[in-house]
Amino acid sequence: MAPRSAPTSRSRAKPPRTGDAARRLRGFYSRLVEAYGPQQWWPAKTPFEVVIGAYLTQNTAWTSVERSIANLAARDLLRVEAIRALPEAELRDLVRPSGYMVRKAAAIKAFVAFLDQEYSGSLERLAAEDPEIARERLLALPGVGPETADAILLYALGHPAIVVDEYLRRVVTRHGLLDEKAKYAEIQALGEAAFAAEPYAERAAHCNEFHAVIVELGKRHCRRVPKCEECPLAWDLKLVKARRRVP
Numbered sequence: 001m002a003p004r005s006a007p008t009s010r011s012r013a014k015p016p017r018t019g020d021a022a023r024r025l026r027g028f029y030s031r032l033v034e035a036y037g038p039q040q041w042w043p044a045k046t047p048f049e050v051v052i053g054a055y056l057t058q059n060t061a062w063t064s065v066e067r068s069i070a071n072l073a074a075r076d077l078l079r080v081e082a083i084r085a086l087p088e089a090e091l092r093d094l095v096r097p098s099g100y101m102v103r104k105a106a107a108i109k110a111f112v113a114f115l116d117q118e119y120s121g122s123l124e125r126l127a128a129e130d131p132e133i134a135r136e137r138l139l140a141l142p143g144v145g146p147e148t149a150d151a152i153l154l155y156a157l158g159h160p161a162i163v164v165d166e167y168l169r170r171v172v173t174r175h176g177l178l179d180e181k182a183k184y185a186e187i188q189a190l191g192e193a194a195f196a197a198e199p200y201a202e203r204a205a206h207c208n209e210f211h212a213v214i215v216e217l218g219k220r221h222c223r224r225v226p227k228c229e230e231c232p233l234a235w236d237l238k239l240v241k242a243r244r245r246v247p
């Protein structure tokens with residue numbers, strides 16, 4: 001991977017805007033790492049495979065993504081040059097297991113065209129771009145929302161980005177760190193504040209593990225109907241409830 005660009009206004013350490021909430025979220029992370037152990041995300045062999053997975057996983061279970069990835073791997077297509085040469089109709093068929101095959105195939109082709117046009121087809125060059133600019137450019141592509149852009153920034157390009165998903169939203173709102181109507185950017189700002197004190201070079205590793213343990217938490221305990229009794233964060237929820245009972 002190419003050397004990272006210098007930290008920008010987005011990537012520089014910022015003082016926590018929501019100090020107490022950020023400290024608690026940082027504490028959740030430590031507790032979850034202790035409880036679940038290393039997660040070793042993202043489950044992909046190369047940065048380009050991460051990009052493909054980030055598109056395919058939208059609105060789909062990961063098991064379906066794995067079937068599409070296996071289709072592509074079987075034909076040795078998990079490479080920029082291979083996807084560039086592949087007719088879009090064939091790509092559609094191969095990613096069919098992940099659903100929304102028309103939209104997803106078109107979006108993947110658009111990503112490769114963008115990479116060719118702006119970065120000579122090189123993910124390393126995109127990784128060396130200012131992360132703020134890279135994020136804006138990713139968000140301008142078809143089929144890329146904030147969650148996909150941040151997953152690509154973090155897991156394919158190695159930048160410290162907080163990925164906000166439904167699981168993180170549940171935790172921060174159920175524990176009263178943010179209002180239930182909090183927007184993506186507010187939740188992301190809280191996550192950034194939680195890790196703002198970490199050295200820049202270590203933040204990407206923490207962001208990586210943070211998203212992974214939050215997904216694990218969401219799958220094991222913080223489900224639509226939460227299973228709080230055995231959850232590693234039950235202690236904090238008890239404090240929250242106790243505080244709410246105090247007049």
Ligand code: SF4
Pocket residue numbers: 171174175217221222223226227228231232233234235237
């Ligand atoms: S399952 Fe319960 S204790 Fe665990 S994170 Fe969700 S709300 Fe908190």
